[in-house]
Amino acid sequence: MKTLVVSINKGGVGKTTLASQLGRYANQLGLRTLLIDLDDQGNLTRSLERKGCATRLKRTVTEILFEPVSDGDLGHTQFSILAADGGLTKAVVETSQIKATHHGVERERATIAHQNFAEFLKLVSPHYDLCLIDGPPALDIRVMMALALGDFAICPIQLAQESIEGMSYTLNGPRGILRIKGTVNNKLEFLGFLPNMVESTARQKEALMELGEKLGHHFLRDDEGRVVLIPLRQSIRDAQGQGVALAKLAKTNTQARDTWGKVRRIFDQVLDRMDLRSQIDAISEHRQELIRAEKTQQRLARICEPDLGLKDDLAVMDEAVSEELSHV
Numbered sequence: 202m203k204t205l206v207v208s209i210n211k212g213g214v215g216k217t218t219l220a221s222q223l224g225r226y227a228n229q230l231g232l233r234t235l236l237i238d239l240d241d242q243g244n245l246t247r248s249l250e251r252k253g254c255a256t257r258l259k260r261t262v263t264e265i266l267f268e269p270v271s272d273g274d275l276g277h278t279q280f281s282i283l284a285a286d287g288g289l290t291k292a293v294v295e296t297s298q299i300k301a302t303h304h305g306v307e308r309e310r311a312t313i314a315h316q317n318f319a320e321f322l323k324l325v326s327p328h329y330d331l332c333l334i335d336g337p338p339a340l341d342i343r344v345m346m347a348l349a350l351g352d353f354a355i356c357p358i359q360l361a362q363e364s365i366e367g368m369s370y371t372l373n374g375p376r377g378i379l380r381i382k383g384t385v386n387n388k389l390e391f392l393g394f395l396p397n398m399v400e401s402t403a404r405q406k407e408a409l410m411e412l413g414e415k416l417g418h419h420f421l422r423d424d425e426g427r428v429v430l431i432p433l434r435q436s437i438r439d440a441q442g443q444g445v446a447l448a449k450l451a452k453t454n455t456q457a458r459d460t461w462g463k464v465r466r467i468f469d470q471v472l473d474r475m476d477l478r479s480q481i482d483a484i485s486e487h488r489q490e491l492i493r494a495e496k497t498q499q500r501l502a503r504i505c506e507p508d509l510g511l512k513d514d515l516a517v518m519d520e521a522v523s524e525e526l527s528h529v
């Protein structure tokens with residue numbers, strides 16, 4: 202299981218949108234996907250449960266951080282969510298230094314939460330290919346915990362609202378991503394800043410130039426080295442608002458189709474960077490094989506029922522002849 206933490210200490214930049222839409226896409230590709238909602242607002246939980254697409258694990262996030270959990274209790278599916286319960290800020294952030302007994306030893310609650318989260322990720326790892334963690338708009342202890350245990354991190358930003366200082370703090374501040382990588386989790390890979398809700402205005406272009414000059418090497422880039430950007434689009438807002446995949450809206454709406462084409466390439470880029478491509482290709486090959494096997498099975502069934510086969514042949518003949526006649 203590969204774990205991606207979506208985090209930045211700014212509100213409303215698109216963390217939840219990225220986690221939920223990427224999760225839906227990964228699931229559609231056949232990756233067994235787990236989403237974890239670390240935000241008490243519960244937007245990710247609501248968005249994924251709205252149309253009943255993801256199934257809630259039988260424990261909530263605060264429960265798995267403070268109560269013993271066994272694998273059989275969780276109820277894994279191909280697309281699961283560890284739901285928010287509104288109690289995490291109180292349970293971890295505000296009372297992090299209060300002591301409690303864990304496995305017979307007295308420890309701070311933050312340490313207990315961290316150990317239990319590490320155990321939880323290990324426990325669920327064989328059941329999933331991808332785990333996406335949606336953080337709150339903060340760089341607090343729960344986000345640090347996720348970064349300390351995750352494999353990858355990504356930070357959506359809004360160009361005109363970001364500053365070089367803010368982004369540098371996200372990377373190198375006392376709780377920064379690179380600081381955590383350098384101290385407690387050297388396997389953590391920063392995929393980059395991902396500008397979201399991009400419009401081609403003079404202000405945003407100026408911001409991209411300015412931020413790019415100092416921190417350009419920390420932006421997510423495609424294979425040709427071009428910076429990757431998610432445009433501001435009503436269809437993205439609509440998909441999130443309706444609790445559906447953008448890919449679904451794309452089936453009936455031309456603007457959504459165009460946007461989905463762009464967003465899908467970005468998601469593919471992210472999945473490639475997480476080394477999931479060979480797994481996705483293997484799943485796709487397996488699906489093709491199943492389709493081929495089913496078709497072979499159908500042909501065999503027809504051969505085994507000669508009467509039915511004969512009737513079909515006569516129907517084809519009738520059709521062909523009636524076409525011929527109509528051309529005379």
Ligand SMILES: Nc1ncnc2c1ncn2[C@@H]1O[C@H](COP(=O)(O)OP(=O)(O)OP(=O)(O)O)[C@@H](O)[C@H]1O
Nearest residue numbers: 212213214215216217218338398432433434438441
């Ligand atoms: N590219 C986009 N184009 C248009 N609307 C977008 C785009 N990305 C996100 N949104 C919308 O912006 C709003 C905020 O997005 P979202 O909830 O994902 O942000 P967030 O960073 O998770 O916020 P919070 O910090 O409160 O958790 C949502 O209504 C969402 O649908």
Ligand SMILES: [Mg+2]
Nearest residue numbers: 216217240244
């Ligand atoms: Mg959010």
